[in-house]
Amino acid sequence: MEFKKELEDFTHIIKIPIRYNDMDTFGHVNNKAYLSYLEEARIDFHKKVFNWNGKLDFNAVVAKIEINYLKPVFYGDTLYAYTRLSNIGNKSFEITTVFVVEKTDSKLIKVSDSKVVLVTIDLKTGKTAIISETEREKLEPLLNSKS
Secondary structure, three states: OOHHHHHOOOOEEEEEOOOHHHEOOOOEEOHHHHHHHHHHHHHHHHHHHHOOOOOOOOOEEEEEEEEEEOOOOEOOOEEEEEEEEEEEOOOEEEEEEEEEEEOOOOOEEEEEEEEEEEEEEOOOOOOEOOOOHHHHHHHHHHHOOOO
16 A cells, blocks of 8 residues: 555644654654654544543543554654544554654655554443443544545
């Protein structure tokens, strides 16, 4: 699959500023910074999908994060996170994010990809819970959406 064609499947894009303190001794973004970038993308995704305002009315926690580092990112690069919903289960859903650097010639380069599995929980018991119909109604259209 052509890379630009792959990006058409993503429903959410945000620009992520590279902070100087994200660098490691080799002069590129350290792997730990990607966890913060994923969190930024995920929170913005939740704001758009669920009209989330920071209150705990959507009860999901991160259960698993998988990151593939493909190319280094340097201070001064323009980084974008392309995010989409990639799977819905009974008690969990998966968000896929592709990180892309835009070079000065407008060429896009895939630098990393990731999958984050979120599990819905009951705040009273702390145990996993079935995804509510309200949440499912907001999630399901995103599986096939290209907006």
